[in-house]
Amino acid sequence: MITLFTLLLTSAALIYLGLLLTDWIMARRAWQNADRYRLDFEPTGSDRLLIAHASGGSALGSYPNARQCLDQWYERGVRHFEVDLQPTPDGEWIALHDWGPTLRRWFDLRALPTRRKLLRALRPGSALPSAEVRALPMRGNLEVLDPPRLSDWLAAHPDAWLVTDIKAGNPEGLKMLANHLGRNVSRVIAQVFTVEEIELAHRLGYGRVAWANYVPKWPLDTLADRLARLRLDLIVLDQRKLNSSKDHVHLEELRAQGREIWVFTVNDTQRLAELPAAIGGVITDRLVPAGTGVNHRHPC
Numbered sequence: 001m002i003t004l005f006t007l008l009l010t011s012a013a014l015i016y017l018g019l020l021l022t023d024w025i026m027a028r029r030a031w032q033n034a035d036r037y038r039l040d041f042e043p044t045g046s047d048r049l050l051i052a053h054a055s056g057g058s059a060l061g062s063y064p065n066a067r068q069c070l071d072q073w074y075e076r077g078v079r080h081f082e083v084d085l086q087p088t089p090d091g092e093w094i095a096l097h098d099w100g101p102t103l104r105r106w107f108d109l110r111a112l113p114t115r116r117k118l119l120r121a122l123r124p125g126s127a128l129p130s131a132e133v134r135a136l137p138m139r140g141n142l143e144v145l146d147p148p149r150l151s152d153w154l155a156a157h158p159d160a161w162l163v164t165d166i167k168a169g170n171p172e173g174l175k176m177l178a179n180h181l182g183r184n185v186s187r188v189i190a191q192v193f194t195v196e197e198i199e200l201a202h203r204l205g206y207g208r209v210a211w212a213n214y215v216p217k218w219p220l221d222t223l224a225d226r227l228a229r230l231r232l233d234l235i236v237l238d239q240r241k242l243n244s245s246k247d248h249v250h251l252e253e254l255r256a257q258g259r260e261i262w263v264f265t266v267n268d269t270q271r272l273a274e275l276p277a278a279i280g281g282v283i284t285d286r287l288v289p290a291g292t293g294v295n296h297r298h299p300c
Contacts, residue, residue, distance in 0.1 A: 037060065037061030037062070037105060038059060038060060038061060039057045039058065039059055039060075039061060039062060039285060039286050040059075040286065041057075041059075041286050041287075041288050042267075042268065042269055042286055042287055042288070043287075043288055043289065043290040043291070043292075044269050044272060044287050044288070044289070044290055045289075045290040046269075046272055046273075046287075048272065048275075048279065048280060048281055048282055049080060049262075049280060049281035049282070050078050050080070050281070050282060050284055050287055050288070050289065051078075051080040051081070051082055051163060051262065051281055051282065051283045051284065052069070052070075052073040052078050052080065052081045052082065052283075052284070053082055053264065053265055053283045053284055053285045054082060054083065054084050054097055054165075054285070055067075055069040055070050055073070055081055055082075055083055055095070055145060056069040056070065056072065056073030056078065056081065056285075056300070057069070057284075057285035057286050058140065058142070058300040059300070060139050060140045060142075060300070061105060061106070061139070062285040062286075063084070063097040063102045063105075063106070063285075064106060064142060064300065065083060065084050065095035065096060065097065065144060065145050066095075066138070066140075066142035066143055066144060066145060066300060067142070067143045067144075067145055067149055067153060068140075068142050068143065068300040069142070069300040070145075070153055071300070072300045073288070074157060074160060075292070076288045076289055076292040077288075077289040077292045078288070078289065079159055079160050079161060080160075080161045080162075080163060080189075080281070081160065081161070081162055081163065082162075082163040082164075082165055082283055083095050083145060083150065083162055083163070083164065083165065084096055084097045084165045084166075084167060085147075085164065085165070085166045085167065085173050085177070086098075086099070086127065086167050086168060087127070087168055087169050087172070087173065088127055088128065088129055088130040088133070089127050089128070089129055090129040090130060090131070092129070092130035092131075092146070093130065093146060093147055093173065093176055093177075094130045094133050094134075094144060094145075094146050095144055095145035095146060095150070096133070096144070096167075097167070098125075098167070099125050099126065099127050099128070100124070100125040103128075103133075105139070106138055106139050106142075106144075107133065107136040107137065107138055107139075107144075108136060108137040108138075108139075109136065111135075111136050111137055112128075112132065112136070113132070116128065116132060130146060134146070140300065142300060147176065147177060147180040147181075148180065150162065150177075150180070150181070151180045151181050151182075151184065154181060154184045154187060154188075155184055158187075160187065161187050161188065161189060161207070162187065162188045162189070163188070163189045163191065163210070163283075164177065164188065164189070164190050164191050165191055165212075166191070170191075170192065170193055170194075170197055171196075171197055171200055174190055174192075174197070174200060174201055174204055174206070175200075175204060178204040178205060178206070183205075185204065185205045185206055185207070186205055186206070186207040187207055188206050188207055189206070189207065189208040189209070189210050189233075189234065190204075190206040190208070190209050190210065191210045191211075191212040191236060192209060192210065192211060192212065193212055193215040193216060194216070195230065198211075198230055198231055198232060199231070202231060208233040208234060209231065209232055209233055209234070210232070210233065210234035210235065210236050210262070211227060211230075211232050211234070211235050211236065212236045213235060213236060213237050213238075214236065214237070214238045214264070220237070220241070220242075220247060220250045220251075221246070221250050223235065223250065223253075223254060224250065224253035224254050224257060227254075227257075227259075228257060232259060233259065233260060234259060234260045234261070234262055234281075235254055235259050235260075235261050235262070236261075236262045236263070236264065236283075237261065237262070237263050237264075238263065238264060239263035239264065239265070239266055239271070239275065239279075239282075242263065242275070242276065242279075247276060248276050248277075248278065251276050251278035251279070252278055254278070255278045260280045260281065261278055261279050261280055261281075262279070262280065262281035262282065262283060263275065263279050263281075263282055263283070264282070264283035265283050265284060265285060266282040266283070266284050266287065267284055267285050267286050267287065268287075269287065272287065
C-alpha cells in the first residue's frame with residue numbers, strides 16, 4: 001500500500017512539474033517572439049470615424065490596452081478609444097483583452113510569484129489579481145491601463161471619448177467605471193449586450209449607448225424592428241458578417257432610425273473602401289489618419 005501511494009504521489013508530482021514546465025516554456029516563447037506580433041500602420045484619408053482598438057494598436061502588436069498607446073493615437077488625431085476591461089479575483093479591474101494568449105503576449109509571466117505559476121499550471125488562462133498584473137514587466141515598458149489611469153487620462157484629454165468593451169460582468173463593470181470617472185462618464189460610450197443594460201447605462205450618465213450586436217448576434221434583418229423603441233445611439237457590428245447586397249437595405253433602416261453604425265475590426269484600406277456607405281465608424285488596430293505620421297517618442 002505504501003509503495004502504491006508513493007507511486008501515485010510521484011506520478012502526480014511529475015504531471016504537476018510537467019504542466020509547470022509547459023506553462024513556463026509558453027510564456028518564454030510568447031515573450032521572446034516579438035517580431036511575430038508587430039504591426040505596420042496604414043494611413044487613410046477616409047471620412048469615416050476611426051476608433052482605436054484596445055487603446056490603439058502598437059508597433060509591438062495588437063490589444064495593448066496601454067496608456068502610451070492612448071497618447072500616441074491621440075497625437076495622430078484619433079479621439080475615440082475602445083478599451084477592454086476584465087474583472088480580477090481581488091475585486092478590481094484591469095484593461096486586458098483575455099487571460100490567455102494576450103496576457104502571455106504582452107506580459108512576462110515568468111516574473112509571477114511561484115505560487116501563482118503553480119496555480120496557472122493547473123488552470124491555464126485563469127485570472128490574476130490586478131496588483132500582480134501591474135507588477136509584471138510589460139512589453140515595450142508600456143503601462144497597462146486600469147480604471148484610475150483611465151480616469152486621469154480622460155480628465156487630461158477633454159476632447160477624447162472612451163468606448164467600453166467589458167469582457168465579463170458588463171453591468172458591474174459599467175457601474176464601477178462610472179464611479180471612477182465621475183462627471184467624465186459623459187464622454188464614454190457604453191457598449192451593452194442586453195436590453196436591461198441600456199437603461200442602466202443611461203442612469204449611470206454614459207454619454208452614448210451602443211448596442212454591441214456581436215454578443216447577442218441578432219440577425220441584421222431583424223435589428224431595426226427589435227431595437228426600434230430602445231434608447232440607443234449606435235450599433236456595433238462585425239464587418240465580417242457584411243457580405244450580402246441585401247445588407248445595405250437593413251443598414252439604411254438602422255441609419256434612418258438615427259443610429260450611427262460602427263464595425264470592427266477593419267485593418268486595411270481596401271476593406272475600408274468596400275464597406276457599405278451606411279457605416280460611419282471603424283474600430284481598427286492599424287489604420288491612422290493620413291498626414292499625422294507616427295510619433296516615436298513613445299514605445300507604443
